[in-house]
Amino acid sequence: MASPLREAVFEASGQALAPSKDFYQLLVTRREVIFRWWKISLRSEFRESRPGEIKASWEDFLDDSSLHIQSAIVFGAEVLEHVLSLCRGNYDFLERLPVPLLLHIFSFLELEDVARLSQVSRRFEMICNSNALWEKIVRNLWDTISPEMEELAQDVGWRQFFFTDRLQLQLRRRRQKRDAHNENLAV
Known part of the structure; x- marks a missing residue:
């Protein structure tokens, strides 16, 4: 054999x-x-x-x-x-795989499995909580992401973007725009 x-x-x-x-x-x-x-x-x-x-x-x-x-x-x-x-x-071959390959594999897991996998080791915890993984997960699950949504995800982090209610995100984005506009007026 x-x-x-x-x-x-x-x-x-x-x-x-x-x-x-x-x-x-x-x-x-x-x-x-x-x-x-x-x-x-x-x-x-x-x-x-x-x-x-x-x-x-x-x-x-x-x-x-x-x-x-x-x-x-x-x-x-x-x-x-x-x-x-x-x-x-x-x-432990899985632990030795390069991060880009692990990110690709992890991005296809169910959310419960990602949560469990984050408890396996410090390395897996870092990968499972990384912005890169959650960006891949969001892009795999959603057909389209508008430029505004992408900008918001960059601001708050892809993981928080995924788990936060869309209405809350839209309100937050409007507040950010309003605050930026008010700052520009003050200058």
Whole structure:
């Protein structure tokens, strides 16, 4: 049976904290974790340094606290937690999808599902409450949006625009126009 995982499950690369210029890569495959480094220095004692690599099975990586520390220093605690989670067999592919793709998917959900999804993680909460998602939802549900409605939605936010009664929105818009007109007269 074919595995649902690609050969490279996760990859991160980055530079060590200043003043170091060393470069690191963390690669998680279906079978192992590979930690690579390249020493980049003008200092004579490091000019002959060769790139290094440590390969560990998922089980060995879970037991190697020194590799955990090194990974956390270079890539951060969130990346380390994600790699540990992968090594334990927990694959959260949805959490790793890019935001534009998640916005597209979420925009087709029922409102109750969007509310539930916002409780899954901080990332999903931010996406579910974002102006971009609610604009997509409104545009998917409504056939036409007048320029005036769009301007109002930009002012109050697309989420509030969606949930606010249309009469209230029209009254608010009229008040804004009246106030703007009165300000212009005062000047």
